[in-house]
Amino acid sequence: MRPDLSPGVERAEASVTRPGDTQPTAADWLLALLDDDEAKPAGLVAALGADLDAVRVTLRQATAASVSPADLYAVARRKGLLLRSDGTVTTDLVLLACLEVGEPLAGHGVTATAVESLLTPAPSGSPEEGFAAAEFHVAEPTELVQAARIVDVNANRARESLRVLDDYCRFVLNDATLTGEVKRLRHDLVAAVNALPAGPLLAARDTPHDVGTAVGVPSEYRRSTPRDVAKVNVARLQESLRSLEEYGKVLDDGFARRVESLRYAAYTLDRALFARTPGDRLAGAQLYALFTGSQCVASLEWMIAEAAAGGVQVVQLREKAMPDRELLARAKDVRRWTAAAGVLFVVNDRADIAALCGADGVHLGQDDLDVAEARRIVGPNAIVGVSTHTAEQVRRAVIDGGADYVGVGPTFPSKTKSFADYPGLDFVREVAGLTSLPAFALGGVDLTNVGGVVAAGLRRVAVSSALATADDPQAVARRFRAALGELTPVQT
DSSP: OOOOOOHHHHHHHHHHOOSSTTOHHHHHHHHHHTTTSSSSHHHHHHTOOHHHHHHHHHHHOOOOOOOOOOHHHHHHHHHHHHHSSSOHHHHHHHHHHHHHHHOGGGTTTOOOOHHHHHHHHOOSSSSOOTGGGOOOOOOOHHHHHHHHHHHHHHHHHHHHHHHHHIIIIIIIIIOHHHHHHHHHHHHHHHHHHTSOHHHHHHHHOOOOOOGGGGGGGGGOOOOOSHHHHHHHHHHHHHHHHHHHHHHHHHHHHHHHHHHHHHHHHHHHHHHHHHOGGGGGGTTTEEEEEEEOOOOOOOOHHHHHHHHHHTTTEEEEEOOOOOOHHHHHHHHHHHHHHHHHHHHHEEEEHHHHHHHHHHEEEEEOOOOOOOOOHHHHHHOOSSSEEEOOHHHHHHHIIIIIIIOEEEEEOSSOOOOOOOOOOOOHHHHHHHHHHTTOOEEEEEEEOOOTHHHHHHHTTTEEESSSSHTTOOOOOHHHHHHHHHHOOOOOOOOO
């Protein structure tokens, strides 16, 4: 399972990613980290007395061994759990992991041991080891009150924003997964704030003399849709957490670290809520056809045209055994045929083939690339779907992965694919109340059992043999659309 990554780590990975199978080196990773103005590594290296320009020269000349993101993140995550009891992979931890792999900067005094000393929380009341003592001083009472006032204000802002987002996820999206994530963030924020002494925060509160209460702009009172409200409050949440983290350092560095993790989680929530532009094309999609050429009773071109005429809205090309060149040629043909028919085209498993043929997207199984990796191949505007067999896989697809839709199943025994287990209609029923993401019941769905899917709460299905083996796929597609009834998309 891919760990949670901070935005800075995601930027670094995108920077070092190379075409083909060539893995970046530890030096490549370090250069990417140091060149990111928003990340911490440059400050840590400078704090150790190293000249950043000289360090960069050394890294460009280094012959460090290659290292995969998975290996690097495993080391970084382990360090994060040891140092912070938090498995989120952040840029400072990746810096530490890179140095542990080979320490290419030992000549500059930048070693894993030295960096770890900077990241190790100092004993309460003492300066952090590794930074010059002159950079820190014991806060005066006035300064403590000022910091406590800012922490109190921003803790309230963040809690209020999370309450607004809770209402949006619960009553607008009707999404149990996103609602649960917002509640978790709110609980963790409250726990972090409650760990601070309550007295100083309440004593510092001074609403009557807050000059900001009398300052406003007209746009603060204009919102066109519930989605606008939610977007404003996600931004407000992130800003509040940043302020909490920075001023919290004056009160308690452990508190600041906990808030930092919450800030990263807020970025992930932002993506889960609003990075669905590709998936918006699926808003009205109910009937999804999966075709393998050898299983069709007629030519694939004819099957696609007829199925589309009957109401199929998405076509997936699923060719598991076809050689790559033949698969790419077939995918290019299907791209032309689906474009002519006016339906979306998705390639099964192969993000590379999807990108090369200009497909609308790619569908991934649990053993394939994860969503973030696939999206780096197909691009930000492509549709990325994921097969799910458990509630946890759905949660990961929604929160961690940023998928545009999920396949739910297998629902029934299939004529085209064998399965060891069948989550069945119970899982369909569970997912119907779990997410507002487009969810297609798949696996053995036909005209005899599609009514059970609808009764379980889903009005979207992915169909294979029921269409591929039909003499009149247009008529069959029409019957499916009639059985699925009207879909009411979530209004945001």
